[in-house]
Amino acid sequence: MSDATANAGVQRPVAYRGGGFAPSPRRWVGFVVFAVLVVLAEWGTRSGWISPLTLPKPSDVLDTFGDLYKSGLLFQHLVPSLSRLFMGALIGISLGVVIGILIGLFSYVRAGMVPVVAAIFPIPKIALLPLFVIWFGIGEGSKYALIAFGTFTPTVVATYGAVDNVDRTLIRMGQSFGLSWWSIVRKIVLPGAMPGILSGLRISLAIAIILLVAAEMLGAEFGIGAYILEAGSLYDLERLFAGVVILSVLGVFVSVAVGLVERRLLGWRT
Amino acid sequence: MDIQMKSVSHFYGSTEVLRDISIDIPTGKVVCLVGPSGCGKSTLLRFIGGLERPTQGEVLQLGEPPEGSLNPLTYVFQDFALLPWRSVRGNISLVLEDHGIRGEKANRIIQDVLARTKLSDFENALPKQLSGGMKQRVAIARALAVKPAVMLMDEPLSALDAQTRELLMDDLVALWTRQPFTAVYVTHNLAEAVRLGHKVVVLSRRPGRVREVVEIDTPLTERTTGDPELEKVQNKLWNLMRDEARAADEELVNV
Ligand SMILES: Nc1ncnc2c1ncn2[C@@H]1O[C@H](COP(=O)(O)OP(=O)(O)OP(=O)(O)O)[C@@H](O)[C@H]1O
Ligand SMILES: [Mg+2]
Numbered sequence: 001m002s003d004a005t006a007n008a009g010v011q012r013p014v015a016y017r018g019g020g021f022a023p024s025p026r027r028w029v030g031f032v033v034f035a036v037l038v039v040l041a042e043w044g045t046r047s048g049w050i051s052p053l054t055l056p057k058p059s060d061v062l063d064t065f066g067d068l069y070k071s072g073l074l075f076q077h078l079v080p081s082l083s084r085l086f087m088g089a090l091i092g093i094s095l096g097v098v099i100g101i102l103i104g105l106f107s108y109v110r111a112g113m114v115p116v117v118a119a120i121f122p123i124p125k126i127a128l129l130p131l132f133v134i135w136f137g138i139g140e141g142s143k144y145a146l147i148a149f150g151t152f153t154p155t156v157v158a159t160y161g162a163v164d165n166v167d168r169t170l171i172r173m174g175q176s177f178g179l180s181w182w183s184i185v186r187k188i189v190l191p192g193a194m195p196g197i198l199s200g201l202r203i204s205l206a207i208a209i210i211l212l213v214a215a216e217m218l219g220a221e222f223g224i225g226a227y228i229l230e231a232g233s234l235y236d237l238e239r240l241f242a243g244v245v246i247l248s249v250l251g252v253f254v255s256v257a258v259g260l261v262e263r264r265l266l267g268w269r270t
Numbered sequence: 271m272d273i274q275m276k277s278v279s280h281f282y283g284s285t286e287v288l289r290d291i292s293i294d295i296p297t298g299k300v301v302c303l304v305g306p307s308g309c310g311k312s313t314l315l316r317f318i319g320g321l322e323r324p325t326q327g328e329v330l331q332l333g334e335p336p337e338g339s340l341n342p343l344t345y346v347f348q349d350f351a352l353l354p355w356r357s358v359r360g361n362i363s364l365v366l367e368d369h370g371i372r373g374e375k376a377n378r379i380i381q382d383v384l385a386r387t388k389l390s391d392f393e394n395a396l397p398k399q400l401s402g403g404m405k406q407r408v409a410i411a412r413a414l415a416v417k418p419a420v421m422l423m424d425e426p427l428s429a430l431d432a433q434t435r436e437l438l439m440d441d442l443v444a445l446w447t448r449q450p451f452t453a454v455y456v457t458h459n460l461a462e463a464v465r466l467g468h469k470v471v472v473l474s475r476r477p478g479r480v481r482e483v484v485e486i487d488t489p490l491t492e493r494t495t496g497d498p499e500l501e502k503v504q505n506k507l508w509n510l511m512r513d514e515a516r517a518a519d520e521e522l523v524n525v
Contacts, residue, residue, distance in 0.1 A: 173351035176319055177365040177416060178341050187364060191355045268355040270398045 056237040061245065064238040078246070081212055081224040084140065085250075088147025088215070089208040096152045096204070097197060100159020104193070105185065110160070121153040126214040133218060143215040150211040151204040158200020159193065166192035195269065198262050205254045209247055224250075271333045271342065271419040271452070272296050273318060278327035279477075280313060286477040287313055288324070293471055293480065295420065297333075298450040300490075302463040304507065305473030305481075306518035311456045312424055314478070318454060319343050319422050335419040340369045344418035348425040350405045352397045352412075358384070359393045362412050369416075383411040386445060403434035407441065414445075421453040427462060439465050443490045460511070464504045465493055472510050475518035482510055 038058050044050035045057040068074045099117075102109045125146055132142040132149075166189050174184040216225030224246050231239035273295040280288040287310040295301050295318075303311045316322040317329050320343060335342035345351075352361050359380055366376045384390045387407040397405055406426060413421055427435045439462060445451070446466075457463055463470045464486060472481040486503055493500055 169347060169349060169351050170353060172321065173345070173347060176321060176341075176343075176345040176422075177368075177412075179365070179368045183368050187367075188353065191353070194355075266355075268396050268398065 053237075056241050060238045061241045064242045065245070068242060077222050077224050077227050080220070080222050081216070084143045084147060084215060084223065085208055085212055087140075088144045088211075089151050089205060091144060092148035092151030092208070093155050093201065093204055095148070096155025097159050099152075100156040100197075101163055101185075101189070101193070103156065103160040104163025105189070113156075114160075117153055117156050120149075121157070125150040125211060126217075129214060129218060138219040142218070143220070146215045147208050147211050151208050154207060155197075155200055155204045158203070159197050162193035162196020162200070163189060165196060195262075195266055198258060198266070202255060202258050205258065206251060209251055209254070213247070271331060271335045273420055273452075273454075274330045274332055275314075275318070276328050276330060278314070278317060278324045278329065280310065280317075280324045280326070289477040289479050291327070291473075291478065291480055293483075295452060295454055297419075297452050299468040300446065300453045300455055300466050302467030302470045303454065303456045303473065304458070304460060304463050304470060304511065305478060306475045306511065306515040307458070308518065309473045309476050309514075310478040311473065315345075315422050315424050315454060315456055318420070319345055336417070339417045339419050340371075341365070341416035342419040344413045344416055344421055346406075346409050346413050346421060346423040346426045348428050350397075350402075350409045350429075352405055352408055354397050357394050357396055358389060358400075358408050358411075361397070361408060362415050365412055365416050379415050383414045386414060386448070387411040387441070401434070402430045403438055406430065406438060410442075410445075419452060421451055423453055423455045425456055425458065428458065435459075435462070442466060443493075447491055460504050460507050461495075463507065464500045466490070470503075470507060472507060475514045481514070 041050070041055055042058045045052060045055060065074075068077075099109075099113060103113050103117075104110075128149070129142070129146060132145045136142040136145045170188050170192060171184060174188050179187070212223070213225035213228055216223040217229060220226040224243055228240055228243035228247075231237075231243060275291055275293045275295075278288060278291040279286070291314065293301065303314065305311055313322065317324050331342075353364065356364060362380050362383065363372075363376055366372070366379060371379065380393075381390070384393060387410055389404065389407055389411060392400065392404065392408075397408070400408065406429075409426075427438055430438065443466070446453075455462075455466055467486060468490075470484045470486065472484065473479065474481045484503060484507060486500070488497070488499060
C-alpha cells in the first residue's frame with residue numbers, strides 16, 4: 001500500500017458483483033411476451049406451419065369472442081360463473097382463515113385439525129363432485145361446495161403458517177402491557193399474519209378458477225366452464241380457446257386485485 | 271411502590287439459572303443489573319414483570335402503585351418491539367386502547383409523551399421510516415404512556431450505535447430528572463451502568479448469584495464522562511466482572 005510505484009500499471013476498477021435478487025416492476029415485459037406468443041401463433045397458423053387442427057388462429061378466436069360479446073351470451077356465461085367463484089371462494093377462504101387462525105392459536109385444535117387438513121388436501125376435489133351433488137343438490141349448492149372445499153385447505157395451511165411466523169416478541173410485548181387475549185389476536189396476531197394470508201389467497205383464488213370448470217361439468221347450462229366443456233366435446237377449438245382466454249384474463253384480474261389489496265394493507269413492509 | 275426479590279432461585283429443566291437472589295428496588299431509583307452473558311438477567315427481569323414464575327422464592331410488590339398507573343410494571347425491549355404496521359401514534363395508542371382510553375384523553379397522553387421524548391414531529395411516521403435511536407425513543411414513549419411504577423429495561427440501548435447510545439442516555443437522564451421513575455436496567459455495558467444506575471447489582475456467572483451491590487451516590491445530572499470517581503467505580507465493576515466473564519466464556523465450551 002505504502003509503496004505506490006511498485007503497483008503502478010495494475011490500476012483497474014473493482015469488479016462489480018452485487019445487484020440482482022431484488023425484483024422491481026417491469027410493466028411492459030408481460031405485454032411483450034404475450035404479444036410475441038400471439039403473433040407467433042397467428043403467423044404460424046396463417047402460413048400453415050401450424051396446422052389448424054393443432055391450434056386455432058388467434059384472429060378466429062378473437063372473432064368468436066366478438067360474436068360472443070355481441071350476442072350477449074358473454075355476460076350470460078360470465079355472471080353465473082363469477083357469482084359461483086365469488087360465493088365458493090368466500091365460503092372456503094373465510095372458513096379457511098378462521099380454522100387456520102384457530103390452529104395457530106390452540107394446541108388442541110392444531111393436534112386435531114392438522115392431520116385432517118393433510119388428509120383432505122391431496123384429494124382431487126373433482127372426484128368428489130358426485131358426492132357434493134348428492135349432498136347439496138344439482139343446483140348452485142354443489143358448485144359452491146366444490147369451490148369452497150378446494151380453496152379451504154390451501155387457505156388453512158397458509159394461514160396457520162402465517163400465524164406461526166408472527167414475531168413472538170411482539171406478542172410478549174402485548175402481554176407485558178396487559179393487553180387482553182382478544183386484543184393481542186386482533187391487533188398483533190392478525191395483522192402480523194396478513195402477509196402470509198394474502199400470499200395464500202393468491203393460490204386459493206387460482207385454484208378456485210381451476211375448479212370453476214369442474215364445478216360446471218354437471219347440470220350447468222350457463223357459465224364459462226360449461227361453455228368450455230361444450231366446445232371441447234364438439235372439438236370447436238375457437239370457442240374452446242375463447243373460453244380459456246376468459247379464464248386466463250380472470251386469473252390476471254384476480255392477481256392484480258390481490259396485488260392492490262397487498263399494497264393497501266402491507267404498505268408497512270420494507 | 272418498591273419491588274423486593276426474596277431468595278429467588280430458578281431452574282430451566284435441570285439447569286440452575288439463578289440461585290438465591292435477593293434485591294431491593296426502591297421507588298424512584300434506577301437499579302442496574304450487570305453480569306456475564308447467560309447468567310439469567312433477562313430471566314430475572316421476566317420474573318419482575320410477571321411474564322414467568324421463579325422455581326423458588328418470590329417477587330414482592332411493596333405498597334400500591336401510584337394513582338393512575340395503567341400498567342405498573344412496564345417493559346422496554348432491546349429490539350424495540352414496535353408494531354411495524356402502526357404509526358408512532360398508533361403504537362402508543364395500542365397500549366391505551368385496552369384501558370378504555372380513546373379520543374381526546376388518549377390524544378393528550380400521546381402528545382405529552384411524544385413531547386417528552388422529542389418525537390412530536392414524527393407522530394404519523396411508520397417504524398420503518400425511523401432510525402434505531404428514534405425507534406427506541408418511541409418504545410420509551412409507549413412505556414411512559416401507561417404511567418409505569420417500575421420500568422423494566424432489558425438492554426434497551428444494545429441494538430444502537432455508540433453515538434446514539436450516548437444521546438439516548440442523556441435523554442434518559444433528562445427524563446428521570448424531570449420526573450424520577452423507578453427502573454430495573456439490564457445491561458452489558460458498564461459505562462451505561464455507572465451513568466444511569468443509583469445501584470449496580472453485579473451477578474456472577476450461571477447459576478447467577480448476587481456477587482456485589484455497588485451504590486453510586488453522585489446525582490445523575492452531575493455524572494460526566496471522564497469523572498474520576500465514576501471511572502473508579504467502573505474499574506471496580508470491570509474487575510468484578512472480568513473473572514466471571516472469562517470463566518463463563520470458557521464454560522460454554524463444555525456445555
Ligand atoms: N425459556 C428457556 N428455557 C430454557 N432455558 C432458558 C430459557 N430462557 C433462558 N434459558 C437459559 O437460561 C440462562 C439465562 O438466560 P438469560 O436470557 O436470562 O440470560 P441473560 O443474562 O439475559 O443473558 P444475555 O446477557 O445473553 O442476555 C441461559 O443459559 C439460557 O440459555
Ligand atoms: Mg438477556
